[in-house]
Amino acid sequence: MLIIARLPKKDRQNRLVQFLQENPFATDEDLAELFQVSIQTIRLDRLELGIPELRERIKSVAEKNLDPVKSLGIDEVIGDVVDLQLDVQAISVLEIKEEHVFARTQIARGHYIFAQANSLAVAVIDADVALTATARIRFVRPVRLGEKLVAKAVVRNRDGDECKVRVETKVQGELVFTATFRVVGMSNVSTRNI
Template sequence: MARYCKVERRKVLGEELSKHPFFTDEELAERFGVSVSTIRLDRGELGIPELRERTWAVANEAYSALKSLDNKELIGELVELVVGESACSKLMIDESMVLAKARVARGHYLFAQANSLSIALVDAPMALTGSVELKFVRPVHLGEIVVAQGSVLKRKQNKYWVQVSLNVDSEEVFLGNWILFAIEDPSATGNGDG
């Protein structure tokens, strides 16, 4: 780890937080080899808000980009969305989502998080799931936070190929490959849903 003088550290800190706004002050302090209070002072001097405010700003920006579904239809909390490219959401597994005996998440919650994120990636007023290949890698337990990462692999006319990976910490727990159809005129489909 390189040691930085104050001016260099602040410059690099600003660059890091513009690329990765979810770093905590503790993670940054460890990365730069300084105290948490030094990081807070640096952020203050740079006019960079604390993590909670940065998270709120990024989430608001992501939700404003939603086109193919309503924000209430998305399962999990949207963290990042670049329509037609990539997206990220997170979901805390709570008591209402687990099987009573096993204390693991019901599969339909994980599928719903991944499916709604894949639909959010489609650049159209509406999208329908055509097919899905998926693999549950390991059970997800009560209290774990599931982070979904989705990306558009290919697009041809109104057809999208999307891959979504669900992870707990850095461990993959679910992987799915979607084929979705963009619907430009929702009234032309009757009353189907995503």
């Protein structure tokens, strides 16, 4: 992560506003490290500037950018969906907590990382029902307790009811997981027949 040399308060606050416009998912800890100040200083800056805490920023971004999920319930997507444009792209954020890691190593269990990507690939499809047919996945590096996964799904191409969806998951801009899913969408299907 780029670190900004210590700045006077006014300059720091201006840079903080600019940085958060481009990176709304940055935590107070990330910002404190970036600006070389305490977390409390960042919180005071946010309070003075009227910038909400991370959870509120995520909700705000999500409310502006969400199409209604059709293929599954929004609560069935792993992570917080912050952008959804059906048949185009989707973004979700998942913070790795104690329940997501192995106790001894504090490394995230792979099925949570996969589940975030897979559920996002299904959610982005504009169909009543969407199912994963195949997946090619690659874990690039281990993810640790406290890291925030930002997964972005992009629909690459559509051939009838089939879509190829590419998902890249990053931690602070660093690629940690990639997947290409072939997802089949079905409209006007009774879920009792599935």
